[in-house]
Amino acid sequence: MPATVLHRPTHRDALVLLEEAFGDGRMxxxxxxxxxxxxxxxxSSLGPGDRLVVCKPDGTILVHTDEKRKPVNxxxxxxxxxxxxxxxxxxVRSERTTPAERLDVRFERIDQLSAYEVTDRSDLELLxxxxxxxxxxxxxxxxxxxxxxxxxxxxxTTAGPVxxxxxxxxxxxxxxxxxxxxxxxxxxxxLQRYVEAVDAEFPDEGxxxxxxxxxxxxxxxxxxDEKGLSFVAVEPVAGDERSDSGDGGGDENGGHEEDGNExx
Amino acid sequence: MPATVLHRPTHRDALVLLEEAFGDGRMxxxxxxxxxxxxxxxxSSLGPGDRLVVCKPDGTILVHTDEKRKPVNxxxxxxxxxxxxxxxxxxVRSERTTPAERLDVRFERIDQLSAYEVTDRSDLELLxxxxxxxxxxxxxxxxxxxxxxxxxxxxxTTAGPVxxxxxxxxxxxxxxxxxxxxxxxxxxxxLQRYVEAVDAEFPDEGxxxxxxxxxxxxxxxxxxDEKGLSFVAVEPVAGDERSDSGDGGGDENGGHEEDGNExx
DNA sequence: TGGTGGATGTCGCGT
DNA sequence: ACGCGACGTCCACCA
Numbered sequence: 001m002p003a004t005v006l007h008r009p010t011h012r013d014a015l016v017l018l019e020e021a022f023g024d025g026r027m028x029x030x031x032x033x034x035x036x037x038x039x040x041x042x043x044s045s046l047g048p049g050d051r052l053v054v055c056k057p058d059g060t061i062l063v064h065t066d067e068k069r070k071p072v073n074x075x076x077x078x079x080x081x082x083x084x085x086x087x088x089x090x091x092v093r094s095e096r097t098t099p100a101e102r103l104d105v106r107f108e109r110i111d112q113l114s115a116y117e118v119t120d121r122s123d124l125e126l127l128x129x130x131x132x133x134x135x136x137x138x139x140x141x142x143x144x145x146x147x148x149x150x151x152x153x154x155x156x157t158t159a160g161p162v163x164x165x166x167x168x169x170x171x172x173x174x175x176x177x178x179x180x181x182x183x184x185x186x187x188x189x190x191l192q193r194y195v196e197a198v199d200a201e202f203p204d205e206g207x208x209x210x211x212x213x214x215x216x217x218x219x220x221x222x223x224x225d226e227k228g229l230s231f232v233a234v235e236p237v238a239g240d241e242r243s244d245s246g247d248g249g250g251d252e253n254g255g256h257e258e259d260g261n262e263x264x
Numbered sequence: 265m266p267a268t269v270l271h272r273p274t275h276r277d278a279l280v281l282l283e284e285a286f287g288d289g290r291m292x293x294x295x296x297x298x299x300x301x302x303x304x305x306x307x308s309s310l311g312p313g314d315r316l317v318v319c320k321p322d323g324t325i326l327v328h329t330d331e332k333r334k335p336v337n338x339x340x341x342x343x344x345x346x347x348x349x350x351x352x353x354x355x356v357r358s359e360r361t362t363p364a365e366r367l368d369v370r371f372e373r374i375d376q377l378s379a380y381e382v383t384d385r386s387d388l389e390l391l392x393x394x395x396x397x398x399x400x401x402x403x404x405x406x407x408x409x410x411x412x413x414x415x416x417x418x419x420x421t422t423a424g425p426v427x428x429x430x431x432x433x434x435x436x437x438x439x440x441x442x443x444x445x446x447x448x449x450x451x452x453x454x455l456q457r458y459v460e461a462v463d464a465e466f467p468d469e470g471x472x473x474x475x476x477x478x479x480x481x482x483x484x485x486x487x488x489d490e491k492g493l494s495f496v497a498v499e500p501v502a503g504d505e506r507s508d509s510g511d512g513g514g515d516e517n518g519g520h521e522e523d524g525n526e527x528x
Numbered sequence: 529t530g531g532t533g534g535a536t537g538t539c540g541c542g543t
Numbered sequence: 544a545c546g547c548g549a550c551g552t553c554c555a556c557c558a
Contacts, residue, residue: 002314003295003375005269027316027330029293031267031380041445041551042393043501047386050266052291052318058331066291066382067322069340070538073388076333076553098529101551111267114376116295118330122311124337129306130534159483160449160532161557180535181305184547185424189453190533193487217546219423223457237307305536334553340538362544365536394549424547425542444550448532454548481531 005114011090014113018055018083018092021115025057030092032110036063036073040101046073053092053105055081057118061094061103075103130163130180133236137164137178137212143234144176144210145169159197173202179213180236187211188223195229269378275354278377282319282347282356285379289321294356296374300327300337304365310337317356317369319345321382325358325367339367394427394444397500401428401442401476407498408440408474409433423461437466443477444500451475452487459493 006017014030021028030053036046046063051072054062059079062071075081075094079101083092090107134153141148147169155165164176175198177191188211195209209229216224216231224231235241270281278294285292294317300310310327315336318326323343326335339345339358343365347356354371398417405412411433419429428440439462441455452475459473473493480488480495488495 003271005271005376005378007267007269029295029316029378031293031378033384038551043391044551045389049384049386050380050382052293052380054316054318054328056328056330056332060331060333062328062333064318064320064326065385066320067324067341067385068320068539069324069326069338070550070552074333074551076551077331099551111380112269112378114269114293114295114378116314116316116375118314120297120313121329121331122313125309126536127307128536159487182545185457186450186454186548189457190450193449193453219546223423302536308536332554334535334537338536340536363536390551392551446530450533483531 002117002119003114005112007112009110009113011085011088011107011110014090014107014110015083015085017113017115018090022055022057022081022083024115024117026115027057027118028055028116029053029112029114030055030105030107030110031112033108034063035106035108037104037106038073038102040103041099044073048108050111055092055094059094059096061092061105063105073103073105075101079103128180128236128240130178130236133178133180133212133234134163136234136236136238137176141166144212144232145174148174150176157194157197157201159193162194162198165198168208173198173205173207175207175209177209177211179211181213182215182217183211183213183220184217185220185223187213187216188220188227188229191224191229192227195227266381266383267378269376271376273374273377275349275352275371275374278354278371278374279347279349281377281379282354286319286321286345286347288379288381290379291321291382292319292380293317293376293378294319294369294371294374295376297372298327299370299372301368301370302337302366304367305363308337312372314375319356319358323358323360325356325369327369337367337369339365343367392444392500392504394442394500397442397444397476397498398427400498400500400502401440405430408476408496409438412438414440421458421461421465423457426458426462429462432472437462437469437471439471439473441473441475443475445477446479446481447475447477447484448481449484449487451477452480452484452491452493455488455493456491459491 038044052064058077061075063073079094079096081094092105094103150166152165154161163178191209199207302308316328322341325339327337343358343360345358356369358367414430416429418425427442455473463471475495
């Protein structure tokens with residue numbers, strides 16, 4: 001029984017299924033009119049409205065409105081959720097400690113409650129992260145600069161770990177900070193902190209700092225100049241100069257389409 | 265009709281309701297076994313598994329597994345979603361430009377499809393943000409330092425906007441950076457950037473920088489010292505010294521409870 | 529458990 | 544549209 005659904009259940013019927021599902025480790029979705037109160041790292045209050053509430057077996061709760069990618073309220077994994085009926089109304093409460101946080105969802109009307117058996121899970125494979133950029137640089141250090149020799153990754157300094165530490169053609173220490181996308185001032189400051197820390201380790205050796213990213217903003221460029229730091233433009237993945245390549249077919253007719261010969 | 269649900273629909277039946285719902289501006293949830301491909305700012309691939317897919321009328325798509333608060337895949341608001349059936353299988357595609365991004369969800373099995381009419385919406389009221397901390401300081405500048413006089417908020421500098429700009433008792437310029445929670449090295453660097461920028465505006469006036477937050481990490485403390493910056497401990501909301509007050513009742517018995525006299 | 533930094537971060541606000 | 548910084552950021556990793 002992969003999915004159970006109750007249409008416009010009473011609050012008591014909803015309670016029964018909810019507790020069953022919480023016990024089973026099933027994922028639950030609730031849709032209806034509700035209010036939400038949160039207290040913990042901050043405090044928030046949300047008046048009545050129609051929302052989708054998702055309860056995961058790992059303790060996560062999400063409250064979604066019809067807009068935006070982020071939930072309007074939530075509780076992170078590891079929380080304990082509990083359902084009850086007060087004054088004839090369903091209430092879902094989620095709590096945790098460290099930090100102490102509580103979320104209450106009170107339903108005025110329940111349109112639908114579903115419980116899902118979740119069995120399978122695959123791992124996400126992702127390409128284009130900073131990790132991929134690092135691999136690219138280590139494969140071909142010349143992308144940073146001719147004669148650059150990487151010596152360590154995540155090298156510890158008093159200011160924190162340096163993405164890539166190495167030497168330039170002249171044998172001077174080089175600190176490389178990697179970013180997978182266009183960067184702002186904070187990246188320049190981060191690099192500067194690392195360079196200062198390494199500079200204290202290697203006095204009078206003229207430690208250099210190089211920011212490697214697809215691009216930088218103007219203000220960041222100025223900041224780098226000011227601090228004597230460099231910038232080198234590299235994309236996180238090889239052929240990716242945002243060339244908008246691919247999509248070689250004029251398909252994608254809108255409307256109601258059933259079956260189609262186009263691959264992809 | 266606030267909620268429509270199809271239990272184990274055929275892929276074609278699902279298609280019909282999906283397109284109807286996309287057209288109506290209804291919110292949709294799909295549960296079933298699917299694969300997900302994403303290409304855009306990065307590239308990702310997710311093998312078969314049981315997931316909850318949420319499609320919002322504003323163009324948002326979320327793909328949730330049974331774990332974690334963040335969706336394993338998603339598309340932000342403003343995207344265009346479209347459903348089709350290929351080789352007898354439902355596919356939901358979401359696309360946008362700037363940046364060019366595409367998400368494909370292909371279903372192997374559909375356990376449930378629901379469409380919800382979302383009518384009402386209230387605004388979230390939140391307490392304890394940096395904004396609240398700012399109000400606290402402006403109400404009582406002595407929290408920062410005796411004799412501190414705020415002169416401007418969000419004051420522009422070449423390095424960006426300063427949270428609170430003012431003068432100390434001796435008439436020296438003061439840059440205040442606010443953080444609602446315990447801070448790390450990046451906040452110290454941010455303050456330093458602002459102080460340098462203001463210092464260039466007021467040469468030889470000895471511009472001061474003060475970080476106002478609940479607390480700082482050790483390394484950040486050292487960083488502040490090194491740069492001649494100060495730290496002042498202030499909570500974002502008044503009575504909030506994380507005193508763990510309240511909860512003055514031994515209620516909260518677990519288990520199946522229907523109705524209860526406890527308020528709250 | 530806390531520190532540190534990445535993220536397809538998202539989001540709002542200003543230019 | 545881009546720049547910039549906040550966020551109840553979340554999250555993995557590591558001491």
